[in-house]
Amino acid sequence: MTVYTLRKLIHTGIVLIIVSFLVFIAVRLLPGDPVLIYLNETENATPEKIAQLRTEFGLDKPIPIQYLNWVINAMQGDFGKSIYYDISAISLIAEALPVTIYLCLSALLISAVAGILAGLICAIRRGTYLDNVLTVLANLGVTIPKFWLGFLLIYLFGYQLGWLPIHGYTHPWDDFWMSVKQMIMPALSLCCFAISSTTRITRSSILEVVQQDYIRTAWAKGLAERTIVFRHVLRNGLITIVTLLGVNVRFLLGQCVVIEIVFNMPGLGRLLVESIFRQDYIALQGASLVVGLFIVLSNFIVDISYGWIDPRIRQE
Amino acid sequence: MTTLLKVNNLKTHFFTHTGVVKAVDGVSFHIDESEIVAVVGESGCGKSVSQLSIMQLVSTPPGKIVDGTVEFEGRDILRLDPKGKEMRGIRGGKISMIFQEPMTSLNPLLTIHRQLTEAMEVHLDLDRSQIHDRAIELLDMVGISDTDKRIHDYPHQFSGGMRQRIMIAMALSCNPRIIIADEPTTALDVTTQAQLLELMSDLVSKFKASLIIVTHNLGIVARYARRIYVMYAGRVIESGTAKEIFGSPKHPYTRGLLNCVPRLDTKDETRLVPIAGSIPNLVNMKPNCAFYSRCQHRVEECKREYWPVLRHITGLHHVSCHAC
Amino acid sequence: MSEVMSTTEDSPEESATFGKTVLFLKVFFGRKVVLFGAIVAFCIVLAAIFAPLLAPYNPYNPDYSLPPLQHPSSAHLLGTDALGRDTFSRILYGARTSLLVSIGAITVASVIGMTLGMVAGYFGGPVQAVIMRFFDAIMVFPMIVLAMCIAALLGGGLKNVVIAIGIGMSAVYARMMCAQVLSIKESEYVTACRVIGAGNLRIMFRHILPNAFPPLIVLMTIQMGSAILAEAGLSFLGIGIEPPEAAWGNMVKDGYQYLQTNPLLSFAPGIAIMLVVLAFNMIGDGLRDTLDPRLRGKI
Numbered sequence: 001m002t003v004y005t006l007r008k009l010i011h012t013g014i015v016l017i018i019v020s021f022l023v024f025i026a027v028r029l030l031p032g033d034p035v036l037i038y039l040n041e042t043e044n045a046t047p048e049k050i051a052q053l054r055t056e057f058g059l060d061k062p063i064p065i066q067y068l069n070w071v072i073n074a075m076q077g078d079f080g081k082s083i084y085y086d087i088s089a090i091s092l093i094a095e096a097l098p099v100t101i102y103l104c105l106s107a108l109l110i111s112a113v114a115g116i117l118a119g120l121i122c123a124i125r126r127g128t129y130l131d132n133v134l135t136v137l138a139n140l141g142v143t144i145p146k147f148w149l150g151f152l153l154i155y156l157f158g159y160q161l162g163w164l165p166i167h168g169y170t171h172p173w174d175d176f177w178m179s180v181k182q183m184i185m186p187a188l189s190l191c192c193f194a195i196s197s198t199t200r201i202t203r204s205s206i207l208e209v210v211q212q213d214y215i216r217t218a219w220a221k222g223l224a225e226r227t228i229v230f231r232h233v234l235r236n237g238l239i240t241i242v243t244l245l246g247v248n249v250r251f252l253l254g255q256c257v258v259i260e261i262v263f264n265m266p267g268l269g270r271l272l273v274e275s276i277f278r279q280d281y282i283a284l285q286g287a288s289l290v291v292g293l294f295i296v297l298s299n300f301i302v303d304i305s306y307g308w309i310d311p312r313i314r315q316e
Numbered sequence: 317m318t319t320l321l322k323v324n325n326l327k328t329h330f331f332t333h334t335g336v337v338k339a340v341d342g343v344s345f346h347i348d349e350s351e352i353v354a355v356v357g358e359s360g361c362g363k364s365v366s367q368l369s370i371m372q373l374v375s376t377p378p379g380k381i382v383d384g385t386v387e388f389e390g391r392d393i394l395r396l397d398p399k400g401k402e403m404r405g406i407r408g409g410k411i412s413m414i415f416q417e418p419m420t421s422l423n424p425l426l427t428i429h430r431q432l433t434e435a436m437e438v439h440l441d442l443d444r445s446q447i448h449d450r451a452i453e454l455l456d457m458v459g460i461s462d463t464d465k466r467i468h469d470y471p472h473q474f475s476g477g478m479r480q481r482i483m484i485a486m487a488l489s490c491n492p493r494i495i496i497a498d499e500p501t502t503a504l505d506v507t508t509q510a511q512l513l514e515l516m517s518d519l520v521s522k523f524k525a526s527l528i529i530v531t532h533n534l535g536i537v538a539r540y541a542r543r544i545y546v547m548y549a550g551r552v553i554e555s556g557t558a559k560e561i562f563g564s565p566k567h568p569y570t571r572g573l574l575n576c577v578p579r580l581d582t583k584d585e586t587r588l589v590p591i592a593g594s595i596p597n598l599v600n601m602k603p604n605c606a607f608y609s610r611c612q613h614r615v616e617e618c619k620r621e622y623w624p625v626l627r628h629i630t631g632l633h634h635v636s637c638h639a640c
Numbered sequence: 641m642s643e644v645m646s647t648t649e650d651s652p653e654e655s656a657t658f659g660k661t662v663l664f665l666k667v668f669f670g671r672k673v674v675l676f677g678a679i680v681a682f683c684i685v686l687a688a689i690f691a692p693l694l695a696p697y698n699p700y701n702p703d704y705s706l707p708p709l710q711h712p713s714s715a716h717l718l719g720t721d722a723l724g725r726d727t728f729s730r731i732l733y734g735a736r737t738s739l740l741v742s743i744g745a746i747t748v749a750s751v752i753g754m755t756l757g758m759v760a761g762y763f764g765g766p767v768q769a770v771i772m773r774f775f776d777a778i779m780v781f782p783m784i785v786l787a788m789c790i791a792a793l794l795g796g797g798l799k800n801v802v803i804a805i806g807i808g809m810s811a812v813y814a815r816m817m818c819a820q821v822l823s824i825k826e827s828e829y830v831t832a833c834r835v836i837g838a839g840n841l842r843i844m845f846r847h848i849l850p851n852a853f854p855p856l857i858v859l860m861t862i863q864m865g866s867a868i869l870a871e872a873g874l875s876f877l878g879i880g881i882e883p884p885e886a887a888w889g890n891m892v893k894d895g896y897q898y899l900q901t902n903p904l905l906s907f908a909p910g911i912a913i914m915l916v917v918l919a920f921n922m923i924g925d926g927l928r929d930t931l932d933p934r935l936r937g938k939i
Contacts, residue, residue: 018777030793127377139673143917145869147876148892148910151899159900211375213420219373220415221435221486222408225399231434235425254782258873272785273877276792288785295780310425311470333667 001307001314008303012296019292020074024067027285070285079286084278089286092271097290099169099267103259104252106187111194111252112245118195119202124229126207134199141196146255150189150262157185167264186263190255194248198241205240209233238309246302250295320526321370321411321494322346326384328362328369331377335599339365339379341550344626347494352517352527354537354558356573357547360598363530364416366547367496371407372398409439412487416499418479422471428455429467432486439490454485458515477508484516488523495520496528501536513540534573538562543632546570549596549606552626556633566635568613605638613639668930677922684916688735695729699886711902718908721894727905731912733886738916741802741881742867746860748806753813754856760814761821762844772818775811783808783866784873791879801880805870809863816859820852854931862924865917872913888913 054060061069073080079089118138122131158166165182172179209215210233218232257269264270268287275284307314328340340362347353357363368374370386372394385392388406396403412435415421423431432451436442442450455463458481471479480500487495497516501509517540520527529537537544537558544561546554546569554567565571572591593610605611608618617638618624626636669675687694696717697703703724712719718727753775760771778786783805790804824830825848833843874880875889883890888909895906 014773015776015780018773019780022777026789026793139921140914140918143865143869143914143921145872145876145889145892145910145913147873147889148906148913151892151896151906151910155899155903155906213415213417214423216373217413217415217421217483217486218423218434220371220407220413222404222406222438223434224404224438227434231426232423236423250780250782254784255873257782257784257788258876261877272788273879276788276879284789288781288789291782291785292780295782299780312424312472315470315473333670334663 004307004314005304008300008307012300012303015299016293016296019296020071020289021067023285023289023292024070025063027281027288028063030279030281030284074286074289079289080282082280082283084275084280084283089283092283093268093286093290096266096268096271096287098171099265100253100256100260100269102172103183103186103190103256103265103267104249106183107191107194107252107256108245108248110187111191111198111248115195115198116202116241118199120206120229120234122199122203123206123210135203138196138199138203141192142200144192146189146193147258147262149192150185150259153185153189154262167262169263169265169267182263186259186265189262190252190259193255194252198244198248201244202237202241206233206237209236212236235309239306242302242305242309246298249298253291253294318349319346320349320351320388322385322387323366323370324385324387326366326369326386327382328365328374328379329382330379332599337598338550338601339598340369343384343547343550343552345545345552345555347526347528349493350521350524350526351543352520352529352541354529354531354541354544355547356531356534356537356544358532361547362550363547364498367413367498367528367530369394370496371411371413372396372403373407373413405439408435408492409490410492411494411496412490412492414480414483414487414495414497414500416502418476418483418503421483422479424471427468427470428474428482431471432467432482432489435486436489450489451485454489455482457488457519458482458485460485477504477512480504480508480512481515484512484519488519488525491523492525494526494528496530498530499532500529502531502533509536516540534562546573549598549601551606551623551636553607553636554634555626556629557631560631560633564633566629566633566640567607567637568611568639569607605636611639615639664930668926671926671929673922674926677919677926680915680919681923684735684919685739687732688739691732691736695726695732697726697729699725699730699733700884701725712904719902719904721891721905727891727908730886730891731888731909734888734891734909734912735916737798737881737885737887738868738871738913741798741805741871742864744802745805745809745867745870746863748803749809749863750813750856750860752807753810753815754817756810757814757817758821758844758848758852761818762825762840762848764822768818771814775814778807779811779815781808783870787870787874788877788879791874796879796882798881798885801871801874804874805867808870809867812859812863813856816856817852820855821848824848824851858924858928858931861920861927864920864924868913868917868920 051060059066070080077090079093081087082089082092085092118134122134125131154166157164164185165178166185168182170179170182215228215232218228223231253269256267257272259265260267260269261273268291271283272287272291275281275287323346324344326340326343327338330337330339343362343366345353345355355363355366365374365379369381369384370393372381374381376398381394384394386394388411393403393406396406422428429448429451432454433447436447436450440447440450452463452467455467460466460478460481466473471482474482483500487497495516500516501512504512513536516527516529529541531537534544541558543557544555545552546561546567548569554561554565554570561570562574565574569591572589575589576591591610592612596606596609603622604620605614605618605623608614611618615638620638624636624638626634628634669678703720703726706720706724718731720726721730756771756775760768781789786808787801787804790807791800794800794803830843830847833847838847871880871887872889872892875887876893878893880889881887883894891909892906892913895902895904895909898905
C-alpha cells in the first residue's frame with residue numbers, strides 16, 4: 001500500500017505541475033496585455049510607467065522564471081492582486097470558496113446517496129416496475145440542461161408556489177434556515193445529472209458484477225441475498241462507483257459555474273465567469289488553479305480508495 | 317446402497333431473442349450414497365446447466381427450469397423458493413459445488429479466510445474460533461502449506477491449482493452429502509489435474525460424501541467414477557457403470573468419444589479418431605435424434621420424429637439409439 | 641499484396657457478414673427505446689437540414705407588426721420573443737446550430753484525441769507518458785471551465801465554440817484509444833504484420849484503427865448529447881454562440897427575463913435540448929449494448 005500510495009503521490013505531483021503550468025500559460029495567452037489592462041483602470045499609460053510596471057509584475061523576465069515566481073508565490077497563498085477589484089486575488093477566492101464547497105458538497109452527497117441506492121435497487125430488482133420507472137427517470141435526468149432545470153424550479157417553487165427564494169446566498173452560520181431554503185433549488189438542479197448518471201452506472205456495474213462467477217459461488221454456499229449483495233456485490237461494484245464519484249466532483253465543480261449564475265450565488269464559478277468578462281486575469285488564474293487543485297485532490301483520494309478496495313491494486 | 321439424489325425428466329430452457337435453447341431437455345439421473353458419478357459430454361451439451369438446475373442457480377432470465385423434479389431427502393427441491401431459507405440450507409450445507417474457473421470463482425476482494433468461513437457461519441453451529449480452526453484444518457487437508465499465514469491472503473496470490481484446492485476446501489467445509497464438481501480440472505494443466513482428482517476422491521471418501529464429476533474428458537474419470545452418464549444435446553444418451561461404458565460402449569457418440577481419448581489399456585495401435593461434424597445448434601432443434609447428422613451408423617428409423625428412448629441393455633447399461 | 645489479401649478475406653465471409661448485419665439491425669432496432677431515439681434523431685436532423693423550408697418565419701428578422709411576446713396561437717405555434725421573432729422558427733434554426741456544433745466538436749475531439757491516443761499507445765514508453773500526462777492535466781479541468789477559458793482565449797462564435805468543446809472532450813478519446821491500442825498491439829495479427837515488414841503508419845491506420853473503433857463509435861454517439869449540452873451551457877453563460885444566431889442555450893437565457901409572463905420562451909428550447917440529447921443517448925446506449933456490452937458502466 002505504501003508503494004502504491006507513493007506512486008500515486010508522485011503521479012499527482014506531476015499532474016499538478018502540468019496543471020499549474022497550463023493555467024499559467026493559458027492565462028498568459030489570453031488576448032490583452034495585463035499591464036495595459038491594469039493601466040486602463042488607473043488611466044495613466046506612459047511608456048516609462050509601462051516599463052516600470054513590467055518590472056514590478058516580473059513580466060520582463062523569461063517565461064520559465066515568471067512561472068516559477070508565480071508558483072512560489074501561489075504556494076504561499078499569493079496569487080497576485082486582482083486587476084478589477086484592486087484587492088488580493090486570494091481574498092476574492094477565499095470569499096467565494098465556501099459558497100461553492102457548500103453547494104457542491106451537498107449536491108455530491110445527495111447524488112451519491114440517492115444515486116447509489118437507486119442504482120442498487122434497479123439492479124437487484126431488475127426488470128420490475130420500480131426498475132423501469134427509475135431507469136426512465138435516470139435516462140431523462142442526464143438530458144436536462146442544468147440551467148434550464150434551474151429556471152423550471154424557479155418558475156414552479158419560486159413564482160408559482162412561492163415556497164422558496166428564487167436566488168441569493170446566505171451563510172448557514174448567519175441564518176441557517178434561510179441558507180437551507182436558498183440552497184435547495186441550486187443543489188437540486190446541480191445534482192440532477194449526477195444522481196441520474198450515478199443511478200445508471202451503479203445499475204449497470206452491479207448487473208455486471210452479479211453475472212460474475214464468484215457471485216455464483218456465493219449463492220452456491222447458501223448465503224442470504226442480503227449478505228451476497230452487501231459483502232460480495234456492492235464491494236466489487238464499488239470500484240466503478242468510486243470512479244464515478246471522482247468524475248462527479250469534477251463535473252459538479254464545472255456545472256456550479258452555470259448554477260451560480262442562475263441563482264446568483266457569489267461562488268467560485270461566478271468569479272470565474274466574471275473574471276473572464278472583466279479580463280481580470282489574475283483572479284481567473286487563481287480561481288482556475290483552485291478548481292484544478294480540488295479536482296487533483298479528489299482524483300488522488302479516488303486512486304487511494306482503489307487501493308483500499310482492491311487488494312490486487314494495493315499489492316501491485 | 318440407497319439413492320441420495322434423483323433427477324427426473326429435468327428440462328431447463330433458455331429464452332433468448334434468437335429462440336428457445338433447450339439446454340437440458342428431459343434428463344434423468346441419480347446418485348447413491350458415497351458414490352462417484354461422472355456426467356460426460358462436449359461443451360454445450362447441457363451437463364453444467366443440469367447441475368446448476370439442481371441447485372437452482374440457473375440465471376433467470378433467460379434460463380428457466382420448465383419441467384422435472386429433483387428428489388433429495390424425500391422432497392422435490394425444485395419446488396423450494398430459490399432464495400428461501402430451505403434452499404439456502406441445501407446449497408453449501410447439503411449439496412456443494414466446485415466450479416470450472418478457479419481464476420474467477422473466488423471473490424478477488426475478500427481474503428481466503430472470509431470466503432472459507434462464511435459458509436460455515438451459515439450452516440454449522442460453531443463459534444468463531446472453532447470455525448477458524450476448522451478452516452485451517454481444511455486448508456491443510458487440501459494441501460496448502462503455511463496455512464496460518466496464507467489464510468489471510470487474497471485469491472490473486474494463489475495459482476490456479478491452489479485456488480481450486482481452496483474451492484475444494486470450501487465445498488467440503490460443511491460436511492455436504494453431495495459435491496458437484498463442474499469441470500473442476502479443465503482449466504488446469506495435466507499434472508495438476510491428476511493431483512486434484514486424486515485429492516478429491518480421497519477427501520470425498522473420507523467425508524463420506526457423494527461426488528458428481530462433470531467433464532468433457534472421458535479419460536480422466538475412468539479411474540474414479542463408478543457410473544457414467546453420457547450427455548448429448550441436452551439429453552442422456554448412454555449410461556452405465558464405468559466398466560460397461562468403457563468395455564462395450566453402444567452409442568455411436570460414446571464410441572466416438574472413446575476414440576478421441578488415448579488409451580493405455582489396449583495394445584493395438586489404433587489411431588485417435590475425431591468425431592466428424594460439430595455439435596448441433598440447440599435453437600429450434602428438429603425433433604429427431606440430434607446426433608443424426610454426425611452419425612455413421614444411422615438407419616432409416618433415425619429420421620423419425622422422436623428421440624430414441626433410453627432402453628435397458630444389461631446390468632445398469634442403458635442407451636438411447638435406434639441403430640444399436 | 642494487400643489486394644490479394646483483401647479479396648481472399650472478403651469473399652467467403654460475405655454472406656456471414658450480411659447475416660451479422662441483419663442480426664445487428666434486428667437486435668439494435670428491436671428495442672423500443674432505441675427505435676424511438678433513432679426516429680427522433682432522424683426527424684431532428686431533417687428539421688435542421690430543411691429548416692429554411694419548414695420555418696414559417698425568418699428567425700432573425702424582428703417583427704413589430706404584432707406586439708412582441710405573443711402567446712402561442714395558430715400564427716405563431718410557440719409564440720414570439722421580445723423582438724417579435726417566431727419561437728418555433730428559431731428552435732428549428734437552433735437545431736442547425738446544435739447539430740453543427742456537436743458534430744464539429746466530436747470531430748475535433750476524436751481527431752485530436754484518437755491521433756494522440758494512438759501514438760501514445762502504439763509507441764508506449766516516454767511518448768505515452770508525456771502525452772497521457774498532458775491529457776490527465778487537461779482532464780483535471782471541468783469541461784465547461786476548460787471550454788470557457790478556450791472560448792475566452794479565442795473569442796465567441798460558432799467555430800471557436802466547436803474548437804473549445806472539442807479540445808475539452810478530446811481527453812476521453814485519447815484515453816480510450818490509448819487503452820485500445822495497448823491491448824490490440826499485443827495481438828497476433830499485429831505481430832504478423834510486423835513480421836512481414838509493414839510500416840508503423842500502415843499498421844496503425846490499416847490494422848489497429850479499425851479494430852479499436854467500435855467502442856469509440858459508441859463514445860462518439862453518446863457524446864453527441866454531451867456536446868449539445870455543453871454548447872447550451874456556454875451560450876447560456878454568454879461565451880458561446882453570439883446573438884442573433886439562434887441557439888437553444890441563448891434562447892433559454894433570453895426567455896428567463898419573461899419567465900413569469902411567458903415561461904414557454906424559456907421552456908420550449910429546453911425541451912428541444914432534452915429531446916435531442918435523449919435521442920442520441922438512446923442510440924448510443926443501443927449501439928453499446930449491441931456492439932460491445934462489456935462497455936456497459938464504462939461509457
